[in-house]
Amino acid sequence: MKNIFLVFIILLSSTLLDAQKGLQAYQLYNSKGKKTSFKKMVKASKQKDLVFFGELHNNPICHWLQMEFSKSIMAERNLQIGVEMFERDNESDLQKYLNGSLSKSDADTLIRFWNNYETDYQPLLEFAKKNGIAYFGTNIPRKFARIVYKEDFEGLNTLTEEELTYIAPLPILYDAELKPYKDMLSMMGGHGGATLPKAQAIKDATMAHFILKSWDKKALFLHINGAYHSDYFSSILWYIEQSQADLDMMTITTLIQDDIHSFDAEELGKADFYLVIDSDVTTSY
Numbered sequence: 001m002k003n004i005f006l007v008f009i010i011l012l013s014s015t016l017l018d019a020q021k022g023l024q025a026y027q028l029y030n031s032k033g034k035k036t037s038f039k040k041m042v043k044a045s046k047q048k049d050l051v052f053f054g055e056l057h058n059n060p061i062c063h064w065l066q067m068e069f070s071k072s073i074m075a076e077r078n079l080q081i082g083v084e085m086f087e088r089d090n091e092s093d094l095q096k097y098l099n100g101s102l103s104k105s106d107a108d109t110l111i112r113f114w115n116n117y118e119t120d121y122q123p124l125l126e127f128a129k130k131n132g133i134a135y136f137g138t139n140i141p142r143k144f145a146r147i148v149y150k151e152d153f154e155g156l157n158t159l160t161e162e163e164l165t166y167i168a169p170l171p172i173l174y175d176a177e178l179k180p181y182k183d184m185l186s187m188m189g190g191h192g193g194a195t196l197p198k199a200q201a202i203k204d205a206t207m208a209h210f211i212l213k214s215w216d217k218k219a220l221f222l223h224i225n226g227a228y229h230s231d232y233f234s235s236i237l238w239y240i241e242q243s244q245a246d247l248d249m250m251t252i253t254t255l256i257q258d259d260i261h262s263f264d265a266e267e268l269g270k271a272d273f274y275l276v277i278d279s280d281v282t283t284s285y
Contacts, residue, residue, distance in 0.1 A: 025281055026061050029274040033037055033263040042072045043179040043271050045250050048220060050211065052236065054227030054253040054271065062254055063120050064183060065275060066224055067127060078219040079133055080210050083201075085114050085121050086137025086225060089168035096260050098129050119284045124224075136214045138223070140206035142239075149199035168205035173242055174198060179232050204229055207240035214254075227253045231270045 030036040039042035053069070055062035073079045086094055093110045097101035102110070114121065122195050128135040144167055147155040153172050156164075164170070176182070177235060188196060207225065215221045229235045230251050253271035257264060260276045267274065 003043075010113050014100045016252075018124075020192060022207065024278070025262065026065075026169065026275060029172070029276060031272050033265055033268055033274075035263075036273070038068070038072075042069065042253070044272070045069075045073065045220065046076060047248070047251045049217075049219045049247045050215070050223065050240070050249045050269075052230035052249065052251045053222060053224050054230045055224060056098075056254045056277075056283075057114075057117060057120065057226060058258070059254065059256075059277060059281065060120070060284060061277045061281055063124065066222075067124055070124065070127065070133070070222065073220055073222065074131065074133065076200045080136070080214065080216060080219045080221045081124070081128055081133055082136045082207075082214060082223045083121070084139050084207060084224065084229065085117070087112060087139045087141045088137060088206070088210060089141045091137050098125075098135055101185070116284045132213070134216070134219075136210065138207040138210040140203050144203055145199045148202045149195050152195050153198060153202070167202065168209040169241070172202060172205050173239070174201050175238070178234050178238060180228060180235050191258045200235075204235040205239045208236045209216060211236070212240060212243055233271075 028036050028038060028041055030040075053062075053066055055066070070081065071077060088109045093102060093107065096109070097104070097107040108180065125135060127133070141163075144156065144163070147158075153170075153174070156167065156170060158171070159167070176194070176197070184197045184200060185194070185263060194257070207223070207229065211221060211223055223230075223236070225236065230237060231253055233249075233251060237251070240247060250273075251271040252273045252275060254275045254277065255264070255267055255275050256279050258279050260278050263274070263276065
């Protein structure tokens with residue numbers, strides 16, 4: 001009788017685990033492609049200088065985990081947040097909104113918010129505002145990235161003195177052999193020309209510049225960007241290393257898989273931690 005009862009318990013436990021497994025929306029993996037936990041990921045980040053959360057812009061799991069990660073870090077050390085989603089020529093108005101000297105209605109008029117701001121980025125910004133967490137936009141104004149695409153880096157020489165304060169200092173270093181830039185050219189099949197990855201690089205260089213300019217060395221600086229900007233420990237991280245090679249940095253990237261319980265080994269080498277999200281999770285656009 002005891003044996004029958006034991007078998008029943010084992011089968012019931014297995015069924016419950018399978019049910020939970022089927023409802024799981026994401027799974028975290030470490031740099032070796034082994035399953036890990038949110039707690040371990042947070043623990044690994046606690047003593048870092050900079051942490052890059054490479055997201056998929058329209059995925060709600062990314063934004064939810066960014067919020068939970070921020071709460072966990074804030075509970076133990078000083079936290080700063082930087083984001084790709086705000087451009088530097090809006091930074092003054094963004095800071096006025098965060099310190100309460102600019103109303104929401106005026107901010108809506110003066111700041112260029114992304115189309116998915118309300119669903120995907122407003123919650124973390126408001127969390128930072130409520131809790132007094134330093135929050136910065138780090139990206140180049142998009143119109144200047146377009147100049148690079150059309151005229152190469154030389155086109156930036158036409159910017160005014162004020163406009164130059166919104167980008168990384170000239171001249172811009174560039175390594176065409178970096179994997180993300182080579183991959184970009186390859187994916188486009190040569191269309192877009194050599195200036196396409198350079199337009200990406202000026203974004204990376206500018207974000208790196210303003211991360212370092214904004215970072216309080218006693219704080220952990222969490223930077224939120226599209227995964228492409230920090231995958232393979234390159235792009236933004238490469239530019240940071242050109243200025244300050246001794247920083248302790250960590251990266252998180254995001255993948256979509258049909259089966260989140262089996263890691264795709266071809267993705268190894270992209271990051272320190274992987275957020276693997278079920279392909280059935282709905283997106284904001």
